[in-house]
Amino acid sequence: IQTLEQEAWQVVDKLEAAGYEAYLVGGCVRDQQLQRPIYDYDITTSALPDEVIALFPHTVPTGIKHGTVKVIMEQGEYEVTTFRIDGEYIDGRRPASVHFVRSLVEDLARRDFTINAMAMSRHGRLHDPFDGLRDLEQRIICAVGDPVKRFEEDALRILRGIRFAAQLGFTLEERTHAAIVYEAQELGKIARERVREEWHKMLLTAPDVALDLLRQTETLRYVITRPPTFDLAVYDPWGYGIDPWQLAGTWAARAPVDLALRYAIVLRAIQLEEARIDKVMSDLKLSGALKSEIRRTLRVVQLGPPTEWRDRSWRQYFYQHGRDAVRRACLLYAILHDEGRLEAWEAEVEQRAAAQPLWSLQDLVVTGSDLIEAGLPEGPEIGRANQWLAQWVLDHPECNTREALLQKLSERIE
Ligand code: ATP
Numbered sequence: 001i002q003t004l005e006q007e008a009w010q011v012v013d014k015l016e017a018a019g020y021e022a023y024l025v026g027g028c029v030r031d032q033q034l035q036r037p038i039y040d041y042d043i044t045t046s047a048l049p050d051e052v053i054a055l056f057p058h059t060v061p062t063g064i065k066h067g068t069v070k071v072i073m074e075q076g077e078y079e080v081t082t083f084r085i086d087g088e089y090i091d092g093r094r095p096a097s098v099h100f101v102r103s104l105v106e107d108l109a110r111r112d113f114t115i116n117a118m119a120m121s122r123h124g125r126l127h128d129p130f131d132g133l134r135d136l137e138q139r140i141i142c143a144v145g146d147p148v149k150r151f152e153e154d155a156l157r158i159l160r161g162i163r164f165a166a167q168l169g170f171t172l173e174e175r176t177h178a179a180i181v182y183e184a185q186e187l188g189k190i191a192r193e194r195v196r197e198e199w200h201k202m203l204l205t206a207p208d209v210a211l212d213l214l215r216q217t218e219t220l221r222y223v224i225t226r227p228p229t230f231d232l233a234v235y236d237p238w239g240y241g242i243d244p245w246q247l248a249g250t251w252a253a254r255a256p257v258d259l260a261l262r263y264a265i266v267l268r269a270i271q272l273e274e275a276r277i278d279k280v281m282s283d284l285k286l287s288g289a290l291k292s293e294i295r296r297t298l299r300v301v302q303l304g305p306p307t308e309w310r311d312r313s314w315r316q317y318f319y320q321h322g323r324d325a326v327r328r329a330c331l332l333y334a335i336l337h338d339e340g341r342l343e344a345w346e347a348e349v350e351q352r353a354a355a356q357p358l359w360s361l362q363d364l365v366v367t368g369s370d371l372i373e374a375g376l377p378e379g380p381e382i383g384r385a386n387q388w389l390a391q392w393v394l395d396h397p398e399c400n401t402r403e404a405l406l407q408k409l410s411e412r413i414e
Pocket residue numbers: 025026027028042110111112113116117154156157
């Protein structure tokens with residue numbers, strides 16, 4: 001079986017054999033130099049989209065307007081993009097037009113940061129007209145060209161820069177840093193979905209460094225709407241004399257890589273009230289599923305320290321809020337209040353979950369027709385009896401058998 005890398009080169013070979021130029025480009029070249037794991041290989045080529053489509057049996061025109069065709073091979077999928085330069089940016093969001101060009105260097109020049117503007121040709125030759133390799137070695141994030149202009153063209157680059165700095169542990173080059181601060185307000189024009197994607201990558205990689213940078217550069221307000229600021233002399237919600245944003249980042253970074261959990265930690269750390277939390281989540285257009293996982297987790301957290309839960313509360317919380325929310329709430333507790341004893345809490349949750357008699361009404365061992373047979377009238381009475389039996393099982397987990405339940409029911413009917 002071929003590796004993804006070998007297969008990516010196969011795509012390059014095929015383009016070259018047909019007389020076009022083709023290179024691996026962007027993130028995969030950067031991550032290869034850094035010896036970081038690579039998840040997707042992007043290819044840049046002189047071939048036009050139609051020419052790419054004609055060459056490969058299985059393609060999807062994912063972004064024809066921008067020159068991108070997805071080539072589907074046996075092991076993976078590869079984005080193949082025609083050399084292009086972007087036309088005028090009219091609104092600081094998307095180029096009004098793109099022009100295909102025939103030179104690699106022009107294509108590299110439109111890319112955001114020097115470390116992302118390198119290409120690799122067959123036999124490992126690096127094309128690096130903007131000194132990306134030097135910046136990788138010096139561990140700096142530096143815009144290609146004039147940073148102010150580049151952020152005016154597309155302000156999302158501001159957040160990408162901060163994200164790469166956090167993720168790779170690099171520093172922002174001085175002029176790039178200054179331009180981020182100077183152009184921050186342009187982030188207001190960016191689609192919230194794009195902002196959200198960068199913010200989630202920050203949360204999942206290095207939220208501590210990312211939050212520091214977002215605050216330092218005054219860009220945080222474009223991620224979290226109306227973020228609270230803390231004057232610790234007046235308001236120190238945790239009483240640690242440490243800014244809650246800093247606590248939020250540090251705590252989130254200690255948590256397993258789980259988006260809902262890290263969100264809950266941040267929102268808890270900065271002590272937003274429920275209505276504000278809803279606003280922040282809707283504003284970022286979080287999916288319904290993610291919102292509800294975050295809300296559930298915070299709801300369980302509100303129930304008090306798990307160290308004080310009784311056996312009965314554990315069963316109730318599992319039943320009412322679900323296993324994931326309870327698990328996340330316990331991990332949050334471990335990080336915020338129990339010296340980070342994550343493994344111990346993971347184990348506790350696992351053990352409790354293994355003993356859980358009932359997760360939902362569907363798990364009751366008696367069915368509606370059993371109840372009717374036992375003499376209950378059809379209709380709402382059945383639902384009520386089910387609820388009642390579920391509560392009874394949660395209180396008496398050893399009695400979750402058909403016999404015991406029908407027995408209990410007949411006692412109740414009498
Ligand atoms: P990762 O996938 O690890 O987040 P990446 O560098 O591969 O990082 P992608 O978003 O996959 O990032 O983009 C691929 C390449 O396209 C980048 O390396 C960069 O060269 C270019 N690029 C992406 N977004 C922009 C942008 N907003 N402005 C300029 N160039 C961009």
